[in-house]
Amino acid sequence: MKSKTSLPASYRLAVTSRVLAAVVGGYLMASLAAVCLALWMPTSRADAVITGMMSSFVFYLLAVIWCFACRTAWRAWFGVMLPSAAFATLAGVGFWMVRT
Amino acid sequence: MKEGFRQAMAWLHTWAGLIFGWLLFAIFLTGTLAYFKDEISHWMQPEVQAHALDDARSLTVAQTYLERVAPTAARWFITLPDSRDAGLSVMWQDKIDPGKRGNFITKTLDPVSGEAVQARESMGGEFFYRFHYQLQMPYPWGRWLTTIAAMVMFVALITGIITHKKIFKDFFTFRPRKGQRSWLDGHNAVGVLVLPFHLMITYSSLVIFMSMVMPAPILASYGNDTRGFFNDVFPATNNAPVLGQPGKLLPLVPMYEQARAHWAGGHVGRVAVNNPSDVNASVNVFRAGSDRVVHDFGSTVSFNGSTGELLRVSAEQSLPAAIGGSFYGLHMGHFAGPVLRWLYFICGLAGTAMIGTGLVIWLGKRQLKHAKTGVMPFELRLVEVLNIASMSGLMLAIAGFFWANRLLPVSFAERSDWEVQIFFIAWGLSLLHAMLRRGRQGWVEQLSLGALLFAAIPLLNALTTSSHLGVSLVTGDWAMAGFDLTCLASGVFLGWAAWKMHRRSVPQPKAERARGLTLKPEAH
Numbered sequence: 001m002k003s004k005t006s007l008p009a010s011y012r013l014a015v016t017s018r019v020l021a022a023v024v025g026g027y028l029m030a031s032l033a034a035v036c037l038a039l040w041m042p043t044s045r046a047d048a049v050i051t052g053m054m055s056s057f058v059f060y061l062l063a064v065i066w067c068f069a070c071r072t073a074w075r076a077w078f079g080v081m082l083p084s085a086a087f088a089t090l091a092g093v094g095f096w097m098v099r100t
Numbered sequence: 101m102k103e104g105f106r107q108a109m110a111w112l113h114t115w116a117g118l119i120f121g122w123l124l125f126a127i128f129l130t131g132t133l134a135y136f137k138d139e140i141s142h143w144m145q146p147e148v149q150a151h152a153l154d155d156a157r158s159l160t161v162a163q164t165y166l167e168r169v170a171p172t173a174a175r176w177f178i179t180l181p182d183s184r185d186a187g188l189s190v191m192w193q194d195k196i197d198p199g200k201r202g203n204f205i206t207k208t209l210d211p212v213s214g215e216a217v218q219a220r221e222s223m224g225g226e227f228f229y230r231f232h233y234q235l236q237m238p239y240p241w242g243r244w245l246t247t248i249a250a251m252v253m254f255v256a257l258i259t260g261i262i263t264h265k266k267i268f269k270d271f272f273t274f275r276p277r278k279g280q281r282s283w284l285d286g287h288n289a290v291g292v293l294v295l296p297f298h299l300m301i302t303y304s305s306l307v308i309f310m311s312m313v314m315p316a317p318i319l320a321s322y323g324n325d326t327r328g329f330f331n332d333v334f335p336a337t338n339n340a341p342v343l344g345q346p347g348k349l350l351p352l353v354p355m356y357e358q359a360r361a362h363w364a365g366g367h368v369g370r371v372a373v374n375n376p377s378d379v380n381a382s383v384n385v386f387r388a389g390s391d392r393v394v395h396d397f398g399s400t401v402s403f404n405g406s407t408g409e410l411l412r413v414s415a416e417q418s419l420p421a422a423i424g425g426s427f428y429g430l431h432m433g434h435f436a437g438p439v440l441r442w443l444y445f446i447c448g449l450a451g452t453a454m455i456g457t458g459l460v461i462w463l464g465k466r467q468l469k470h471a472k473t474g475v476m477p478f479e480l481r482l483v484e485v486l487n488i489a490s491m492s493g494l495m496l497a498i499a500g501f502f503w504a505n506r507l508l509p510v511s512f513a514e515r516s517d518w519e520v521q522i523f524f525i526a527w528g529l530s531l532l533h534a535m536l537r538r539g540r541q542g543w544v545e546q547l548s549l550g551a552l553l554f555a556a557i558p559l560l561n562a563l564t565t566s567s568h569l570g571v572s573l574v575t576g577d578w579a580m581a582g583f584d585l586t587c588l589a590s591g592v593f594l595g596w597a598a599w600k601m602h603r604r605s606v607p608q609p610k611a612e613r614a615r616g617l618t619l620k621p622e623a624h
Contacts (some may be wrong), residue, residue, distance in 0.1 A: 035320040061255060068109070
């Protein structure tokens, strides 16, 4: 434990940052992935929603693992936000197609 | 965290497991008990008499009762007795408030006499079932917290598998009487042995509450009309509205028979009547969950209540709904017969043991470093207190709950609430005790008390009721006998654990023990 307390503040900040990236960023990515599935699956509307919700937790898991496996906290955020942005774009297009 | 991938995953496994370990231990143990929820209720309400099952008679009796007691209710629910739950349960709701939950009145009837059973007030096994996913918190906080814990469990499981490179080789290594090593080997063994169960139970718990915790797809696809999603998934909930003209409800039994014919003899679990006194009354006959593994909430046959006309037979489930339904069905285990139910129970105990051993390992590893000085830093002491209170303390709370059921007078006001309060009081006291006593003594004293309380339950049952082992074994009341014997076995197990803890702490005086502990790592 003594060795832990002597760790620099920057290390602790980095760990906090990773936790936030995993919990918040991971949830965001999982939600957006689920939305994409719900809007793009070629099944009935309800089935697509169920599939999206049901598989979202696997996306969440992968995001969490990435956040703690990558080399720096910045990479953790980058690795979560990049797919989130991609899913958001895809979802946006899907949403627009449903509307029109 | 700069080391390799496996080290990073081990770090995540350790810390995710520690922070949610105490909560997960309670969730797992109460969930395991919930597999025997009906049997526990049977023990806790021995007044409910079992009769030979006769659905037609039960249904007629329930309808007569509800027409007499709640003719103007908005909804009736009739749950038929089955081989595990002998009571005929009727429930009604006077008025439906869209924003509000609850306001249900529930009564257990005797399926032959049709009168409300005069049983002692008790939540029975239902308490463990509810606690398992609501944690005695107001809606929806408990459900959120348990689902978050489930997600952490999922992460801990997968990272645990990644950490554990030689998963099968290590499975065949068990090094008994080696302190830390034995705990780790045990942790790995219970983890790997029932791994499919762990993965199934964890992922399914996420799926069960997915529309609550992952609402984004519903909102994206249905916009503000979330009701529309549930109407699509569960068509049976979309019922005819009240017309405001009084009507006469037809007997339910013919509708029940028609529904069974549609399911090729499948069983009926529950009958719901909407607006029973209205000309637009509707009757939904729900299929029993015990019929198959894949659960289908929407499996119903619907009738017009005043004409008897068949309105709708629910369609077969789509593939995604069937996958979701199998997650639900596997988690609940409604379909399981006695053998499979015991297997569920044992797997649940293995899961509980996996979490418990993990917590012990976390502390044990770090305690070694401080054994020389004999002073534990605050954070380790905190973990120790929480370990004791969350494990042996929970056992004491459960034992207290059962004892309260037999000792509180039947006429006691709010008796059922008091049983629950005693559960939490016992738990709180065990936390206090763990704070006041030194680590091992805390363990030994709580485990010994737990052993005594559990082992004495068959005796307590014999003194307070007429359904003791001598009677239940002879008449073949297996639920009653099984409960007594399981408590006895739990008492023996806790006694063994207390003895083990005691033996390891007593022979060496304090200083010597400290030396023994520091020498251990060198021995390997």
